Amino acid sequence: xxSTQRQTAANMPDYDAARASFSWxxxxxxxxxLPGGGLNIAYEAVDRHAQGPLADTVxxxxxxxxxxxxxxxxAQLLDESERFAGVLRDLGVxxxxxxxxxxGRLPELYASALGTLRHGAVFCPLFSAFGPxxxxxxxxxxxxxxxxxxxxxxxxxxAHRRExxxxxxxxxxxxxxxxxxxxxxxxxxxxxMASARRSASIADTRPEEMALLHFTSGTxxxxxxxxxxxxxxxxxxxxxxxxxxxxxQDVFWCTADPGWVTGTxxxxxxxxxxxxxxxxxxxxxxxxxxxxxxxxxxxxxxxTAPTAIRMLMRxxxxxxxxxxxxxxxxxxxVGEPLNPEAVEWGRKxxxxxxxxxxxxxxxxxxxxxxxxxxxxxxxSMGRPLxxxxxxxxxxxxxxxxxxxxxxxxELVDVGTxxxxxxxxxxxxxxxxxxxxxxxxYRACFRGGWYLTGDLVRRDDEGYFWFVGRGDDVIKxxxxxxxxxEVESALLEHPSVAEAGVIGKPDEIAxxxxxxxxxLVPGQTADEELRRELLAFARxxxxxxxxxxxxxxxAAVPRNRSGKIMxxxxxxxxxxLPEGDISxxxxxx
Amino acid sequence: MSRPVRVSPQExxxxxxxxxxxxxxxxxxxxxxxxxxxxxxxxxxxxxxLATLVSVNERTGIEIPERxxxxxxxxxxxxxxxxxxxxxxxxxxxxxEEDSSI
Numbered sequence: 001x002x003s004t005q006r007q008t009a010a011n012m013p014d015y016d017a018a019r020a021s022f023s024w025x026x027x028x029x030x031x032x033x034l035p036g037g038g039l040n041i042a043y044e045a046v047d048r049h050a051q052g053p054l055a056d057t058v059x060x061x062x063x064x065x066x067x068x069x070x071x072x073x074x075a076q077l078l079d080e081s082e083r084f085a086g087v088l089r090d091l092g093v094x095x096x097x098x099x100x101x102x103x104g105r106l107p108e109l110y111a112s113a114l115g116t117l118r119h120g121a122v123f124c125p126l127f128s129a130f131g132p133x134x135x136x137x138x139x140x141x142x143x144x145x146x147x148x149x150x151x152x153x154x155x156x157x158x159a160h161r162r163e164x165x166x167x168x169x170x171x172x173x174x175x176x177x178x179x180x181x182x183x184x185x186x187x188x189x190x191x192x193m194a195s196a197r198r199s200a201s202i203a204d205t206r207p208e209e210m211a212l213l214h215f216t217s218g219t220x221x222x223x224x225x226x227x228x229x230x231x232x233x234x235x236x237x238x239x240x241x242x243x244x245x246x247x248x249q250d251v252f253w254c255t256a257d258p259g260w261v262t263g264t265x266x267x268x269x270x271x272x273x274x275x276x277x278x279x280x281x282x283x284x285x286x287x288x289x290x291x292x293x294x295x296x297x298x299x300x301x302x303x304t305a306p307t308a309i310r311m312l313m314r315x316x317x318x319x320x321x322x323x324x325x326x327x328x329x330x331x332x333x334v335g336e337p338l339n340p341e342a343v344e345w346g347r348k349x350x351x352x353x354x355x356x357x358x359x360x361x362x363x364x365x366x367x368x369x370x371x372x373x374x375x376x377x378x379x380s381m382g383r384p385l386x387x388x389x390x391x392x393x394x395x396x397x398x399x400x401x402x403x404x405x406x407x408x409x410e411l412v413d414v415g416t417x418x419x420x421x422x423x424x425x426x427x428x429x430x431x432x433x434x435x436x437x438x439x440x441y442r443a444c445f446r447g448g449w450y451l452t453g454d455l456v457r458r459d460d461e462g463y464f465w466f467v468g469r470g471d472d473v474i475k476x477x478x479x480x481x482x483x484x485e486v487e488s489a490l491l492e493h494p495s496v497a498e499a500g501v502i503g504k505p506d507e508i509a510x511x512x513x514x515x516x517x518x519l520v521p522g523q524t525a526d527e528e529l530r531r532e533l534l535a536f537a538r539x540x541x542x543x544x545x546x547x548x549x550x551x552x553x554a555a556v557p558r559n560r561s562g563k564i565m566x567x568x569x570x571x572x573x574x575x576l577p578e579g580d581i582s583x584x585x586x587x588x
Numbered sequence: 589m590s591r592p593v594r595v596s597p598q599e600x601x602x603x604x605x606x607x608x609x610x611x612x613x614x615x616x617x618x619x620x621x622x623x624x625x626x627x628x629x630x631x632x633x634x635x636x637x638l639a640t641l642v643s644v645n646e647r648t649g650i651e652i653p654e655r656x657x658x659x660x661x662x663x664x665x666x667x668x669x670x671x672x673x674x675x676x677x678x679x680x681x682x683x684x685e686e687d688s689s690i
Contacts, residue, residue, distance in 0.1 A: 286658045539614045
């Protein structure tokens with residue numbers, strides 16, 4: 001088995017040839033399409049396998065916290081999603097309405113996602129570690145009609161704000177029956193699913209119909225609701241084959257939580273469209289637990305994140321040596337740039353480099369990658385997916401791309417000059433809208449390109465190298481955090497006058513959220529207040545978004561127009577030259 | 589890392605709680621169920637847990653290898669682990685001193 005896995009031919013043996021011959025039409029032809037025309041992600045992921053030779057193949061294998069396994073075959077997953085769609089129908093949920101989830105990686109999460117798509121409604125997963133503020137804001141912005149969650153998460157994060165969420169008609173809880181009975185204004189999902197008439201017919205969705213909603217953070221303003229359509233499944237499937245090298249009979253493990261886009265595109269959709277067995281671990285990272293899963297489940301393709309890899313590195317490569325990982329054929333990473341040492345560490349621990357790739361919530365799927373058949377350049381993002389045109393746009397010192405007279409972008413050729421990574425629009429999983437904010441959506445495009453906000457350079461072999469973010473968004477432990485959201489929460493505290501939030505480099509998490517706050521007059525800066533502010537932010541934002549450090553300062557630097565100078569805060573934090581501060585307001 | 593000294597289970601429990609509250613000041617120590625999973629009941633993520641155990645190591649000198657973290661999942665388990673680890677490390681250090689003095 002071991003040797004056969006590594007001898008399996010790569011799906012894309014020749015990158016240049018694949019790039020020359022690739023078309024999205026051909027990629028679309030790899031999928032079935034709905035019998036009556038149209039396209040639905042759930043049909044490609046579940047129905048077509050459940051009705052064919054893969055009906056009894058394991059689609060999802062859950063590893064419960066206790067270590068116990070729970071398997072759902074494609075036929076069973078179809079049954080579960082038909083029941084969930086039946087529940088939505090009975091509740092009167094309309095096509096296009098939003099169904100949110102806020103829960104750990106429980107089987108019901110997957111039934112909800114696929115059942116929602118099946119019903120023609122829109123699925124929006126939220127990360128369960130979000131605090132009440134991010135949860136309420138996203139439920140409101142996304143106009144949630146239904147929320148699927150658990151009793152503890154509901155009580156802690158939603159119940160006390162329920163009356164402010166007028167559009168939220170149904171809260172479906174997964175958990176202990178008696179616990180659910182004690183909560184008012186909710187329904188027991190398992191009970192509803194057990195009695196629901198299955199919804200055997202799937203919604204005849206059009207390819208351009210809204211399917212998924214993923215919130216992502218920007219430097220300013222509220223989180224952005226990136227709208228994805230059913231046609232995205234074409235890219236999920238194609239990238240599963242080309243970038244993750246998925247083959248029939250693979251055992252695939254994507255460690256990301258579906259509360260983030262990776263956990264949906266690659267934790268739910270892509271492996272299922274390929275008819276492979278997908279591993280879902282309900283627990284969070286633990287060194288031996290993860291190695292045990294890789295070994296026992298005979299994982300062949302593993303998609304994980306830099307923070308996890310760096311934690312494994314901390315434990316030592318000899319730990320990896322205690323396990324039989326010979327079934328592994330391909331290891332990939334996403335979330336933040338993978339440092340070259342971590343890429344190389346993969347060779348020692350797994351006998352192969354770790355393949356970094358790059359994409360973002362807005363792109364819906366992998367865009368730039370180190371492929372199995374290609375030489376890995378440690379530290380690089382890799383090369384653009386076949387079907388994706390990527391370029392580097394020159395930027396003004398103020399950060400905007402340089403436009404030529406004819407309105408096109410001025411592009412940087414290969415070399416040491418960095419610029420903004422831009423992509424030619426038109427791939428199937430590109431976001432189609434920022435929910436309710438058309439102007440914000442349009443601002444992401446200039447001169448016929450999508451502006452990613454990431455700064456890169458490209459070498460003479462066409463590999464892209466990440467240089468930094470073009471804005472102030474923070475990437476911590478694979479999660480994208482908008483500084484504005486954190487600053488806004490801190491400003492709610494009566495002692496805080498101003499707040500500026502940055503990402504502080506961290507060996508394990510990539511960046512940690514750090515806040516600088518100034519106090520209202522008369523308020524004394526002491527350790528007690530600093531702790532109170534940390535506690536206040538954690539209660540509102542949750543552990544994954546709240547600052548890990550707060551520093552109380554005399555004033556938060558702003559420019560003349562009043563904008564917080566996060567760059568300056570970061571430069572000071574890192575002890576770097578502060579650059580041009582001529583537009584800075586005096587701090588007195 | 590400084591050499592661990594023998595400390596009582598009560599002191600280790602207190603040190604652990606202090607480390608948790610330092611990382612997550614929103615936690616009310618009086619509400620911690622000593623038999624329940626700490627991360628789950630206190631909504632601590634993996635970065636919090638790492639910071640907590642690094643802080644315990646700094647405060648006590650007790651080495652806690654990364655792969656042992658699951659053995660410190662509840663307050664009671666963590667205290668039991670730290671007590672044993674401290675004894676082991678003190679004994680090992682004493683043996684080393686004896687060896688080097690021979």
